[in-house]
Amino acid sequence: MYKYLHHISDFMVDDMLGQAEPFYGAGADMRLADLLDLAEGSVDERFADAPMLAADVYYALGRVRMGLGDLDDSERLLQRSLSLAGGAWPEDHPSRIATEFQLGDLMVRRARFVEARSRYRKVLEDSTSRYGADHARSLWVRAELAWLEHELGESAIAH
16 A cells, blocks of 8 residues: 555656646646646556556546546546556446546536436446445435436436
8 A cells, every 4th residue: 555655646746746846847837737737648657567556546637627627638537547447447446436426427517417327327336336325425426316317307216
């Protein structure tokens, strides 16, 4: 676990936040989106021997991009996360569940409700398998799915 955290810490300091250091990077006035662009460019090289770690980093970058409203880059990064993980993550792996949920959220933000519903249903199945039906994560997905089905006019299903 320490090695994992050490790699993430180095990435954050050297490849991302360090880019804003006036003596070595582009300067203290750098925008967050620019820092993310620079950091993203180093992920594959830095984590060439650790694709699962790269997948986690792409997931994190995708979430930040979504928070910034950059949905195109967010979707690309989240999809890259899933692609790197490939078959290494079982269906109910926490990282897969989290990434699939974020992609569902992205679909909702893009008003692609039918796609989001399909993704949320799968996430609910996997989350329930992993954590149980009464776990907070499963309940959160169930609530999101209920809201979405209500929006799609399927409120009878939502109950």
